[in-house]
Amino acid sequence: MSDTYFEEEDFDGQFNGRTLLRILGLVRPHWRFVAGFMTAIGIVSFLESYFTLLTKRIIDEAIIPQNAEALREIISIYAVIVVVFAVMVFTFIYLAGVLGHRVQYDLRKTLFNHLQKLSFSYFDRTPVGWIMSRLTSDTERIAELVTWGMLDVTWAIMNITISLIFMLTINWQLALVVCALLPLLLWVAVWFKQRIIVQYRLARKINSKITGSYNENITGVRVIKALGREDKNLEEFGILTSDMFGASYRAAWLSALFLPVVQLLTAVALGAIIVSGGLQAQTGGMTIGGIQAFIAYVTFMLWPIQDIARIYAAMQQAIASAERTFSLIDTEPEVVNRPEAVEVETIAGDIEFDHVEFYYEADKPVLRDFSLTVKQGETIALVGPTGAGKSTIVNLICRFYEPKHGVIRINGHDYMDMTLHSIQSRIGMVLQTPHLFSGTVRENIRYGRLEATDAEVEDAAQLAGAHDFIVTLDDGYDTQVGEGGNMLSVGQKQLISLARAVLAKPEIFIMDEATSSVDTLTEALIQRGMEQLMQRSTSFVIAHRLSTIKRADRIIVLKDGQIDEMGSHSQLMQQRGHYYRLYTKQFREEREQQYDPYGNVLAPEVAMGD
Ligand SMILES: Nc1ncnc2c1ncn2[C@@H]1O[C@H](COP(=O)(O)OP(=O)(O)OP(=O)(O)O)[C@@H](O)[C@H]1O
């Protein structure tokens, strides 16, 4: 588990104006909701302050002078306002909910669409967990900012302003005293806020590391168990959680201290109001109801101030979320259609690598000056040690990556002049780690050609040699394969991937054989399925199996990204070079496997290849 894995970028704590504007841009399509929701909050804030004023009137005009007429009048106003108030509260909560969902939906859709366009290279350098967080928690936080965040801010500003205006109308001198106290309270709030935020941010950062660790520990559970890494992982996990505990503990301590301090200051302010209001009441400058209203307004105004730390922290987090999310949206896919690219009808034809150079990381060349021409219909076997560049060659053919220098031509045309779709939709491939999607076997085979009928799906499975094992599954073609096809063995996944490739009728077929061993029966089935495809298309097979190697039209032995040897099986055997050694070694190993431990020959009919 590396330290950099899954680390959140530091947020500099500055409100980036551009990011804020861009967030506001997200709500623009839903401006009607925003307008309705802001109006409702405005009315709610006004009515909240007005209630206090009505209470003052009840005390001063009805209770003290014992005026029943005035009491009835004020109470009826009260009743009307309560109804309006309730309707407005309902309206803004409802509108905020709808707005939040819409913004989140838009964002997720944009992100998901964009992710489908991004190139392999992006996924090489970006951990899945990081992307998942952008899609889930970040979109949620942004949606919260544009709804509840906006609500908090609007409500706070309205509350303070309206309360001050009402106070000024009741007694302007006393209102000015309150005005003078406001900056002090704000200062205290900001002081605490900064310290609390630092701790929370620390806790959050550790938390994302913990999430990353969960992710690695769950996805890699088999390896962890196999290697007996449980204790070591638990220890690393323990360190992270205790760091997290420390930061959360400090944040909790500061948060707990904050409220009593603000309350103390409030008590002082209220004391000042009672004393000075009381003195003024004696001289007739202030009514009892007026003092009561003042106390209510001050308490009222303090809510948003007490809340400022939370609002500010939430806003910062949401802005940091937005910056990360926008950075994903702004990432340009590296492999894109050129403006003049044409959609071609077919990619059948020769494939030519013309002095191709390629690297994943600039200082580590993988292919150097690689040239090769493959005739249409030919079957090429790529062999060579691990890391030689076999998968890289097929990745380039599929245009998952593009050459850094040199040209790849299909049917005589630079493949960069064709659209990605026209190339990729005509290539059938079975990858080194076959991937199935959660769903049924049938859905997985049909994945690349949705319009295929059930009969076509089954024919493809027959041809690929997958049919026989599929019908033995509990629900046959309707068996759920589990997430990533986890309910099936690697060999079975390859057979299904083969059927998927057969169904798609590819013009180029690519098979990156899994190195993990499959049982001999499955191996024979895979072999048969591959042959079906190899007969129909130009094929590249990254071969580990001797039989595949032997039957290929041409075998290319790669070493350090260059062609070491090339020719048919018999030619290479005659050369007695690298291939010869590789083959005889593998053949010996293979033959040894045919004997049981007691030395009995189990498969005496296996004869020497050449
Ligand atoms: N996505 C990637 N990012 C960075 N480097 C990579 C990436 N994929 C492969 N490489 C590097 O490029 C080189 C060639 O890798 P490639 O996957 O083509 O080898 P291979 O011949 O298919 O090996 P194997 O038999 O193990 O599948 C290796 O050194 C490998 O580490």
Ligand SMILES: [Mg+2]
């Ligand atoms: Mg490989």
